[in-house]
Amino acid sequence: MARTTRTAGTARPVSARAVAVAGAVVVLVAGLSACGASAGDDTEPDHRSFDLKGRTLTVDSDDSALEIVATDAAREGRVEVTRWFQGSVVVGKDPKVTWSVRDDRLVLRMKCSGIVADCSAKHRVEVPRGTTVKVEDGDGSVRARGFRDPLSIRTGDGSVRVTDTTGPVDLRTGDGSIRVADTTGPLSMRTGDGSVRADVSSRDVRTRTGDGSVRLELGVVPDRVESRSGDGSVTIALPEAAYRVTTETGDGGVEVSVPRDETSSHVVSAHTGDGKVTVRTVN
Incomplete structure (x- = not known):
């Protein structure tokens, strides 16, 4: 039976498979650096x-x-x-x-x-x-x-941000937070899973979230504010005035510090299944 003898200093042969694998790695790395870098930074x-x-x-x-x-x-x-x-x-x-x-x-x-x-x-x-x-x-x-005219936004999964509007605004997202600022027109906001924040001067504000907190701060005395959360705290900050306030929480405290008047035309409603409800005067 023949026996192969390896002498000192003789290089070990490299298999064709190893060469092919090494070549493939080089090509893939080149592709990553060339395609990934240029496509991920679109300057034009x-x-x-x-x-x-x-x-x-x-x-x-x-x-x-x-x-x-x-x-x-x-x-x-x-x-x-x-x-x-x-x-x-x-x-x-x-x-x-x-x-x-x-x-x-x-x-x-x-x-x-x-x-x-x-x-x-x-x-x-x-x-x-x-x-x-x-x-x-x-x-x-x-x-x-x-926007000065009606604006409606629907997204299945994603956050919504709206600023500087005077027309009616209607916002819906299945999964994502909502933020609104510098808005004066009627405002409606709904999210299935996400928090809601609004710092606006709207006289009609309605908001609903399945799971998430609600924080509203109004710059004018509203005619109506309605807010509901399935699971999350609700905080509503209002200008000095007398309000007809109704609140409800399944598990959490309630704090109302605005003047109350059951005959007021300024109606505020705050409800949550689990969380604290706060209705206070703007600081």
Whole structure:
């Protein structure tokens, strides 16, 4: 039987499999550094401009963070959209993006293929002041500001932030917090799971959360405030005035320090299944 003799200093042969594995690792690392870094830092966003036939617009997005802005700088009858890709593609093609306006509906879609570490984008939508906007976002946070006309936002999973509005505002999220500031129009807020915070001068405020605290601070004497939480504390801070107050909590204390008058036209209702209820004067 033949025997192989290895002499000192002779290099051990490298198998073809080891070479192939090493080569694959090099290629994958190169792909990670080349594709991931460039796709994850989008310094040159895409931009589109669309005709707006009327004074209403529905923004329909499947999975993107949205920023919706009403501004005097926007051209009359035009919608300006800017998109930043915020994810990272390891191996594969760039995301497939579609965006279009049909009638009064702006549809935003993005589809990633290959090996994707994160497939997400941010869209900024600018509309002329005087436009009524409805937002439908499947999964993503939404920010909006500058509206003087009705604004409605629905998102399945994501936080909602609204500032600087004077028209009616209606906000809904299945899972996410809601924050509102510098708003004077009627305000309605609902979240399935998340806290609600509002520092506003609205005369009609209604809020509901399945699981989360509620904190409202009003800059004017309201006509009506209604707040309900399934599980979480409720705090309402009001300007000096007499109020008709009703409170209820399944498990928690109640503290009402505002002047009370059962005949007052200023009605405040605060209810929670589990948590403290506080109705006080603004500090």
